[in-house]
Amino acid sequence: MSSGGIVVMPAGAVLSAGAAVVLTAAAAAALTVWAANQAAEAALRGLGNLGESLERTAEAQAAAAIAALRWPRVAAEVVELNARLRLLTERASRAGVAVAIPEPLVLAGRTEQEAATWAARAAPLLRAAAEAVAAGCAATESERLAAGLPESIRSAPGTAAALSRLQQTLRDRHRTAAPAPAPARPAAPAPDLDGILRTLDEDATEQERLTVLRTAALAGGAAPAEARAYVRQLRSRVAELNGRAERRRLAATLVTALEEPVVVRTPPPGPYGGTAARLRAVIGGQADLTEELLTEASGALRWAETVIRAAYVRETVSACLAEQGYTVDAGDPAELRLSHADWHGEHSAAVWVDTAGTVHGRLEREEDVDGDEAAGRDRERCDTFTADLAVLAGRLDAEVVVDPRHTPQRRARTAPVTVPVQRPKAREVR
Incomplete structure (x- = not known):
């Protein structure tokens, strides 16, 4: 027995087990892709x-499973804040x-506590930066707002003060609003323009803010019958723009996963060659996230999950084999090359991960040696290598499948090793 495959457990369980202390690059990328997939x-x-999705997941799990989901929850919060x-950087x-504006957090090399602490600090900093952007645009926004109104409204007494109040409402919409003073005498009910403005999404762009402000100003300066039509239009526009902001936020989450270094280094299948660029166009406001693009993303x-999962497994396999006494050469992206002091240069081994995330291993000869003694060493080292694969499988909580018929052959120097399972080419490793 000398070659085997390790069928790795589902990615979520691998992450819970493997990313408990400090995230490696592959584990961090896996969590990023996981969070994007959830969204x-x-x-x-x-x-x-995403928060509701995670809550429903947690409620359906036992206490141990909830604890295992802690890292993914923290990562999901970080990914959303990064998006x-x-x-906000685009807007500014x-x-x-x-x-x-705070720098996004790179999860690689972080502990769970470090990531959670960053998220707790970044949220209020993000809010303050957004308010600073709005304040920095206030003067220009005021000029553009007034210029877009009919002369009859723009020149009316009190219009400037009304526009200023609407802008202030929009800037302060996520703060706790003070209760309005009771009117001195009964008055006809006025449209709650402030209440509608406060529902505008935090990530609305400056142009979108201008759109709703202009509609609110028209509603405030129109006759009652006409004002009601403007109020309906304002509600509709706020709902529409909130949807666009939510889709931009989602696009920013999705593209973050596709921009992970290990994913970028792997050429995507044809259908996904331009997906990241199309998502960036949504983020920049040049396009919207359509149902077709969301399905494509x-x-x-x-696909990115298979790339990340293979990288994570390969990373874990490499570390585990090094602990078992093997010298690991990870220079070839297609496979890990192993040597061992006890083999005295007579044998080496290849370990690689296929597109399904299964790990394969094969012992090979470095030189042709005949005789019963050489055959005995072949069998002994094959059995040892297979046993070490079984230990590796235990570390990954996986099943190992061995090929008892294999006899080590001389390693091919210019061509890939022939194996029962089709090996991917270097650029197709997942």
Whole structure:
């Protein structure tokens, strides 16, 4: 017995077991892709948001499973905050406003506590930076708002003060609103423009803010019958723009996963060659996240998950084999080359991960040696290598499948090793 395959358990369980202390690059990428997948699935299924999805997942699990989900929960929060920071950076750049915006967090090399602490600090900093961007745009926004109104409204007494109040409402919409003072005498009910403005998404762009402000100003300056039509229009526009902001946020989450270094280094299948660029166009406001693009991005994420999972398994396999006394050469992206001091240069081994995430191993000769003594060493080292694969399988909580018919052959120097399972080419390793 000398070659085998390790059927790795589902990616979520691998992450829970393997990313408990400090995240390696592959484990961090896996969590990023996992979070993006959760967001995409929630959008495709029409669920509320990623937080609701995670809550439902947690409620359905036992206490041990909830504890295992802690890292993914923290990672999901970090991924969402990183996406929002990216959107705010885009907004500030388009508006030409210089604002101190926190840097996104790279999960690789972080502990769970470090990531959670960063998220707790980044959320209020993000809010403050967003308010600074809005304040920096206030003067220009005021000029553009007034210029877009009919002269009859623009020149009316009190219009400037009303516009200023609407802008202030929009800037303060996520703070706790003070109760309005009771009117001195009964008055005809006025449209709750402030209440509608407060529902505008935090990630709305400056142009979208201008759109709703203009509609609110028209409603405030129109006759009652006409004002009611403007109020309906305002509600409709806020709902529409909130949807666009949510889709931009989702696009920023999805593209983050596709921009992980290990994914970028792996050429994607044809259908996903331009997916990341199309998502970046959504983030930049040049396009919207259509149902077709969301479906395409979800497929790209599934592909990215196979790339990340293979990288994570390969990383774990390499570390485990090194602990078992093997010298690991990870220079070839297609496979790990192993040597062992006890083999005295007579044998080497190849270990690789296929596109399904299964690990394969094979012992090979470095030189042709005949005779019963050489055959005995072949069998002994084959059995030892297979046993070590079994230990590796135990570390991964996986099943090992061996090929008892294999006899070590001289290693091919210029061509891939022939194996029962089709090996991927270097650029197709997942």
